[in-house]
Amino acid sequence: MDIFLQQLANGLTIGSMFALVALGYTMVYGVMRLINFAHGDMVAASAFVGLTIYTQVMGQATSLPAVIAIFLLSAVCMACIGIILERVAYRPLREAPRLSAVVSALGASLVIQNGIMLIWGPRMRIFPELVPQVYWDFGGVVISLIQVIILVLSLVLMVALYLFVEKTRIGAAIRASSIDQDAARLMGINVNRIIALIFIIGSSLGAVGGLFIGLYYRGITFNMGWQYGLYAFVAAIIGGIGNIPGAMLGGMLLGLFNAFIAGYVSSTWADAFTFILLIVILIVRPTGILGERVAEKV
Amino acid sequence: MHKLSKLMLAAAAFCLVAAPALADTLKVGVQAPITGSYANEGQGIENGVRLLAEQINAKGGVLGKKIEVIVCDDQGTAMAAAICAKDLVNQGVKMVIGSYTSTCAEAAQKTYFNAGVLQTSDGTADSLTAKGYWTFLRNSFPNSAEAEFAANYMVNVKKYKRIVVLSDFSTYADGLANATEAAIKKLGGNVVSRDKIKADSQNFTPVLTSIKAKNPDVIFFAGYYSDGGQIRSQQVALGIKADFIGGDANDNPDFVKLAGSAAKGAYIINVPSPDVLPYDIAKSFIADYQKKYGMMPASIWGLMNIDGMRAIIHAMEANKSFDTRKAADYLHNLKEPLPGITGPIAFAKDGNRKGGSYVVKMVKADGSYSYEYVK
Incomplete structure (x- = not known):
């Protein structure tokens, strides 16, 4: 039983990181019908940006305000890069066939990944121990402070995002833009601004996810974005792409699924099973768990 | 011009004479x-x-x-x-x-x-x-010499009763881990689990959690430092009290940085460094x-x-x-080994160097090493 609970705790921790990254995919898809393949690399970039802010701007301070400042500054930096990305890589192609935008997204992914390599080098960089290694043992199940922080902060961010989208006027504008951009424009919504906002929110959440990866695993490499991006993408599809609660649910489910497969079957098979799960979901429920069945526009 | 060609001729002649020398x-x-x-x-x-x-x-x-x-x-x-x-x-x-x-x-x-x-x-x-x-x-x-050294250290020196052997899938790490497992069994040691991780996957907690259930005294990891540091850190985070012994590819300053405060007390096996x-x-x-x-x-x-x-x-x-x-x-066919900089030199018929000189180092709280065992 302890092993089951321990795997549950492990799964929830990585699941919440997947969910944060998956939100970036799903929000962009919801409004633009575009898979932003560069999102995973944005997450990786945020870990490097956070590390540089820690060493250069914060002077390696490890106090709580300094750590909060690292999170805020990284999120702001990544939000700016997100806006630039949208302007340069996606806006010029908004009227182009969808395939062109996907190719542009793949190109942007390579540019960011290689950019990280050129700036920070190809070697693994190591994150400082910003969160003290504190553990609690609950009768065999050990939970660390960093796991609690990741889980709680992720949940808070996700609930805040959900309330923002469901309860505010801007949230209503986001939902309107995702249903029909032209109609939204006719109703006086500045869709360009909404899309920029989507990129700001998605990139900042991704930045938090990237910093969590850095804080939790400590080692960061320039090409790690691909791995996390792929997982988050799968999570977004499992939950129903375009659906915000779906991305949260998908991320959590994927994290748990991964932990249990790796723990009870074999870590070698974890990836294979993840993609088998994806195929099964696509066959049984092509719109994902929470995705609504929408009539295809013909 | 005339002078130059003469010079070249002379140079050529010099080369011809000097070449055999x-x-x-x-x-x-x-x-x-x-x-x-x-x-x-x-x-x-x-x-x-x-x-x-x-x-x-x-x-x-x-x-x-x-x-x-x-x-x-x-x-x-x-x-x-x-x-x-x-x-x-x-x-x-x-x-x-x-x-x-x-x-x-x-x-x-x-x-x-x-x-x-x-x-x-x-x-x-x-x-x-x-x-x-x-x-x-x-x-x-060769790697097999390191495997024998590691097995002897774990079974006869530290007297571990429950040993876990862990590696990734690379030729080097898998080979070293298999050789170590075989050597441990030959010495009568008890390998409770032989697990593999996917290199660079960062999240090793699922494997470590199932290792924890086997209640080991020691985890011997044969892979590289980039995974080793994270395994050590996640091992400590999961409350697994076992010792950690890394193979020679863990001997890198980044191992200590990755494991952070969890690095303290981890052992690394390697050939001795020049200064010792x-x-x-x-x-x-x-x-x-x-x-x-x-x-x-x-x-x-x-x-x-x-x-x-x-x-x-x-x-x-x-x-x-x-x-x-x-x-x-x-x-x-050397009768007795030659004295060498890195220890006595002798070769087996297949060209392998005989013997083996290894050390066990322990990471101290400040990240430096102390030598635990030299042979």
Whole structure:
């Protein structure tokens, strides 16, 4: 039983990181019908940006305000890069066939990944121990402070995002833009601004996810974005792409699924099973768990 | 113009006369990664070979011939290594020192074998001596020697009762882990689990959680530092009280940084570093090296290569012949080991260096090492 609970705790921790990254995919898809393949690399970039802010701007301070400042500054930096990305890589192609935008997204992914390599080098960089290694043992199940922080902060961010989208006027504008951009424009919504906002929110959440990866695993490499991006993408599809609660649910489910497969079957098979799960979901429920069945526009 | 052509003629004539005199040297090739990721190791080999050649030449050379060093940069890639091998053979070398990596040594092996040129390399892959080339002499110890050392340390020195052997899927790590597991079983030790992780996957908690259920005394990890540091940190985070022992590829400053405060108390097995070599030849050679180059040798691997070169030259002098076949036979049948910088040198029939010199280091709270066990 302890092993089951321990795997549950492990799964929830990585699941919440997947969910944060998956939100970036799903929000962009919801409004633009575009898979932003560069999102995973944005997450990786945020870990490097956070590390540089820690060493250069914060002077390696490890106090709580300094750590909060690292999170805020990284999120702001990544939000700016997100806006630039949208302007340069996606806006010029908004009227182009969808395939062109996907190719542009793949190109942007390579540019960011290689950019990280050129700036920070190809070697693994190591994150400082910003969160003290504190553990609690609950009768065999050990939970660390960093796991609690990741889980709680992720949940808070996700609930805040959900309330923002469901309860505010801007949230209503986001939902309107995702249903029909032209109609939204006719109703006086500045869709360009909404899309920029989507990129700001998605990139900042991704930045938090990237910093969590850095804080939790400590080692960061320039090409790690691909791995996390792929997982988050799968999570977004499992939950129903375009659906915000779906991305949260998908991320959590994927994290748990991964932990249990790796723990009870074999870590070698974890990836294979993840993609088998994806195929099964696509066959049984092509719109994902929470995705609504929408009539295809013909 | 007239003067110039006369000068050239004179130069050409000089060359013709001087050529046999120049050819009367013992040509020693160095095939090493002078540039690329392993440049500091490659340059360490070149520096060491040049220093040894200088010292031998100062004493009159080998059997009356001066040593001439010819360096070829294999950049740490198999393709450049194959080209280097052809080039060095064409230049008429009798022996080649290097290369640093098993991959490069392996890519060049056949060319040297076909030309009857002796090759001595520090590559540790077991496959290097599996081909039966009499020209190849390994100057380091193969992975199987590390496995035996690790097994003996765990079973007989630390007396662990429940051992977990962990590796990734790479040839090196999987090979070392399998050899260690076999050696532990031979010594009567108890391997409770043999697990594998996917390198670079970062999240090792699922595997470690199932390891925790087996209640081990020790986790022996045969893979690389980039995973090892994270495994150590996640092991401590999961409250697994077992000791951690990493194989030689964990001996990297990044291991300690990755594991952070969890690094304290982790053990790492490796060959000794140059500064702890107890032998007199080692001390005097390293002192000369520091005087000439103003730094310590990059690692023990360069010194292992120097030992290989010293052994071959010793064999030629003992045989009073530059015949490479005879030198190889001599080294394969040494009555007693030669004194070496990195310990006694003797070779098995297959070209493997006999014996093994390893140390166990423990990470201290400040991230430095203390030596726990030296053999």
